[in-house]
Amino acid sequence: xxxxxxxxxxxxxxxxxxxxxxxxxxxxxxxxxxxxxxxxxxxxxxxxxxxxxxxxxxxxxxxxxxxxxxxxxxxxxxxxxxxxxxxxxxxxxxxxxxxxxxxxxxxxxxxxxxxxxxxxxxxxxxxxxxxxxxxxxxxxxxxxxxxxxxxxxxxxxxxxxxxxxxxxxxxxxxxxxxxxxxxxxxxxxxxxxxxxxxxxxxxxxxxxxxxxxxxxxxxxxxxxxxxxxxxxxxxxxxxxxxxxxxxxxxxxxxxxxxxxxxxxxxxxxxxxxxxxxxxxxxxxxxxxxxxxxxxxxxxxxxxxxxx
Amino acid sequence: xxxxxxxxxxxxxxxxxxxxxxxxxxxxxxxxxxxxxxxxxxxxxxxxxxxxxxxxxxxxxxxxxxxxxxxxxxxxxxxxxxxxxxxxxxxxxxxxxxxxxxxxxxxxxxxxxxxxxxxxxxxxxxxxxxxxxxxxxxxxxxxxxxxxxxxxxxxxxxxxxxxxxxxxxxxxxxxxxxxxxxxxxxxxxxxxxxxxxxxxxxxxxxxxxxxxxxxxxxxxxxxxxxxxxxxxxxxxxxxxxxxxxxxxxxxxxxxxxxxxxxxxxxxxxxxxxxxxxxxxxxxxxxxxxxxxxxxxxxxxxxxxxxxxxxxxxxxxxxxxxxxxxxxxxxxxxxxxxxxxxxxxxxxxxxxxxxxxxxxxxxxxxxxxxxxxxxxxxxxxxxxxxxxxxxxxxxxxxxxx
Numbered sequence: 001x002x003x004x005x006x007x008x009x010x011x012x013x014x015x016x017x018x019x020x021x022x023x024x025x026x027x028x029x030x031x032x033x034x035x036x037x038x039x040x041x042x043x044x045x046x047x048x049x050x051x052x053x054x055x056x057x058x059x060x061x062x063x064x065x066x067x068x069x070x071x072x073x074x075x076x077x078x079x080x081x082x083x084x085x086x087x088x089x090x091x092x093x094x095x096x097x098x099x100x101x102x103x104x105x106x107x108x109x110x111x112x113x114x115x116x117x118x119x120x121x122x123x124x125x126x127x128x129x130x131x132x133x134x135x136x137x138x139x140x141x142x143x144x145x146x147x148x149x150x151x152x153x154x155x156x157x158x159x160x161x162x163x164x165x166x167x168x169x170x171x172x173x174x175x176x177x178x179x180x181x182x183x184x185x186x187x188x189x190x191x192x193x194x195x196x197x198x199x200x201x202x203x204x205x206x207x208x209x210x211x212x213x214x215x216x217x218x219x220x221x222x223x224x225x226x227x228x229x230x231x232x233x234x235x236x237x238x239x240x241x242x243x244x245x246x247x248x249x250x251x252x253x254x255x256x257x258x259x260x261x262x263x264x265x266x267x268x269x270x271x272x273x274x275x276x277x278x279x280x281x282x283x284x285x286x287x288x289x290x291x292x293x294x295x296x297x298x299x300x301x302x303x304x305x306x307x
Numbered sequence: 308x309x310x311x312x313x314x315x316x317x318x319x320x321x322x323x324x325x326x327x328x329x330x331x332x333x334x335x336x337x338x339x340x341x342x343x344x345x346x347x348x349x350x351x352x353x354x355x356x357x358x359x360x361x362x363x364x365x366x367x368x369x370x371x372x373x374x375x376x377x378x379x380x381x382x383x384x385x386x387x388x389x390x391x392x393x394x395x396x397x398x399x400x401x402x403x404x405x406x407x408x409x410x411x412x413x414x415x416x417x418x419x420x421x422x423x424x425x426x427x428x429x430x431x432x433x434x435x436x437x438x439x440x441x442x443x444x445x446x447x448x449x450x451x452x453x454x455x456x457x458x459x460x461x462x463x464x465x466x467x468x469x470x471x472x473x474x475x476x477x478x479x480x481x482x483x484x485x486x487x488x489x490x491x492x493x494x495x496x497x498x499x500x501x502x503x504x505x506x507x508x509x510x511x512x513x514x515x516x517x518x519x520x521x522x523x524x525x526x527x528x529x530x531x532x533x534x535x536x537x538x539x540x541x542x543x544x545x546x547x548x549x550x551x552x553x554x555x556x557x558x559x560x561x562x563x564x565x566x567x568x569x570x571x572x573x574x575x576x577x578x579x580x581x582x583x584x585x586x587x588x589x590x591x592x593x594x595x596x597x598x599x600x601x602x603x604x605x606x607x608x609x610x611x612x613x614x615x616x617x618x619x620x621x622x623x624x625x626x627x628x629x630x631x632x633x634x635x636x637x638x639x640x641x642x643x644x645x646x647x648x649x650x651x652x653x654x655x656x657x658x659x660x661x662x663x664x665x666x667x668x669x670x671x672x673x674x675x676x677x678x679x680x681x682x683x684x685x686x687x688x689x690x691x692x693x694x695x696x697x698x699x700x701x702x703x704x705x706x707x
Binding site (some may be wrong): 011012014015018019022023026027030031137138140141142143145146148149150152153157236240243244247248251252262263266267269274277278281282285286289 | 529530532533534535537538539541542543545546547549552631635638639642643644655658659661662665670672675678679682683686687690691
């Protein structure tokens with residue numbers, strides 16, 4: 001266990017370093033001025049000051065080592081577009097919002113996916129099962145921004161259940177999180193259904209029934225645990241998908257999260273901010289993948305982490 | 308006791324069955340037809356009506372996308388802000404056009420006029436012809452040009468009414484959907500092929516090489532799994548669409564579409580590589596590989612001519628599941644304004660345009676619903692077809 005974590009930590013460092021180096025050289029090579037390239041022409045003295053402030057006066061290689069050293073202390077430098085705002089300030093603002101949106105979406109996805117999946121498997125070929133499966137395929141096939149559009153028309157404008165786009169109250173998170181969760185809920189439901197069907201036919205389930213356990217206990221304690229392994233391995237890609245999806249949904253619902261900052265930063269070539277956000281997302285994704293691998297061992301005792 | 312010894316040739320006759328028996332055996336052997344994996348799979352797929360419906364729909368869609376220039380559609384980019392903005396779906400190809408009649412009072416008289424591109428009345432070498440011709444189509448290639456000509460001879464001026472309404476610039480939704488189908492499908496297919504090329508080669512080489520090469524290559528894939536590619540991609544596309552970079556790339560013949568193919572293809576190959584590697588490892592110690600090696604085939608030949616064809620079934624299943632993912636991704640990029648560029652349209656962009664004009668006051672439902680239906684129906688079919696193919700190609704289902 002400890003050995004596994006240490007190894008993973010080493011890989012994390014390597015991954016972060018590769019991503020940092022690749023992004024750094026890519027962004028500064030292709031757009032060397034960054035966001036300083038503006039329509040306004042500054043007098044040369046001011047331009048020189050600006051260049052010095054952002055470290056643009058030094059050669060690229062030297063800057064790489066300087067900024068990499070700073071990045072090790074989690075300092076990615078000041079934003080080039082939003083004056084007087086440091087990239088870490090932006091992250092401190094946006095990250096909690098994005099994380100709560102993502103976590104809420106992931107919980108919705110698991111809640112909806114597991115419950116519909118189990119119901120589908122227990123009452124196989126019933127009307128409920130067919131209905132859920134059709135819905136699940138719909139969830140997979142429709143892009144989440146289209147879904148968000150329909151949801152806004154239906155729930156905000158016609159039914160008036162939710163407030164229109166905004167930020168501040170917890171209720172503002174619910175609709176975006178639901179839209180974000182939909183495709184993943186659909187996928188989890190499908191995986192759970194297949195897994196449950198496979199497990200429910202096995203001998204140990206019959207034994208559990210035979211010794212007189214309540215159906216609820218058999219399904220939730222015995223069968224469910226055996227059925228969710230494929231779902232757990234899907235959670236890694238799902239996290240990546242949720243990070244991606246939140247870019248879109250933050251934009252539709254005007255949520256000031258990390259995704260919004262990132263899109264703004266890349267379209268305006270605000271290199272320090274986009275670099276910082278890329279690193280944060282790499283860290284999140286890697287952590288989630290590691291957690292998924294760890295939880296294999298908890299769910300299925302047969303899995304050994306160090307082959 | 309002493310039977311006369313038969314002459315030598317008769318001894319053979321006695322030892323072997325008569326010639327007729329061989330003939331019947333040959334006849335029997337010819338009567339048995341081996342069923343290849345593909346025939347068997349096709350037989351099973353044909354019985355699955357969901358997959359067959361999906362396949363039929365996709366073929367029809369592909370055909371329509373190819374012959375779009377032949378169809379009597381309105382121009383997909385001609386704007387008409389005055390008269391045709393946000394027209395709801397209509398069955399009539401007539402529009403009301405106010406024609407300024409010589410001033411008899413201040414109220415302009417209106418007169419009904421047909422929607423028409425009115426192209427045939429101009430001589431083919433006039434500027435007006437070229438302008439209107441250019442409005443039908445953007446950069447037509449030779450085949451498209453031939454089809455547009457055929458369309459003009461068959462249908463003349465007549466074109467379909469705005470069955471799906473018009474958008475915020477007065478452009479016809481129906482023809483934009485058809486044009487979008489061309490773009491969305493071609494991005495989906497080409498980008499998937501790029502990812503296929505990378506994934507299959509990478510996985511096959513890694514699996515066949517084995518040892519430390521395999522280790523290193525798979526570690527690299529593991530690292531890449533944890534890279535949030537979407538961010539790198541967004542970043543790459545936004546940088547490459549910078550004006551100075553764009554003109555430099557255009558000199559090499561690289562435009563936004565090519566960038567999309569390459570970039571999307573470059574991030575969807577990871578799973579493919581893993582799957583192919585697993586298959587190759589299980590195959591590379593089979594006898595046919597040894598046989599190929601004994602007659603002197605080199606590594607590259609063995610991998611690409613002997614091993615890769617044997618993993619094709621897995622690859623094809625994965626292909627049908629990657630195309631929808633890629634199309635979704637393209638829609639997502641278009642939504643962020645980083646997908647295909649105007650005047651090209653894709654379904655994702657159409658849906659995005661529709662979303663932008665959602666307001667509490669008026670809901671232009673046709674601008675959201677039709678692109679969503681087109682996108683969802685295609686992705687649905689691809690998903691169903693992929694599932695059906697996976698079942699049909701499953702060797703455990705053989706002869707069932």
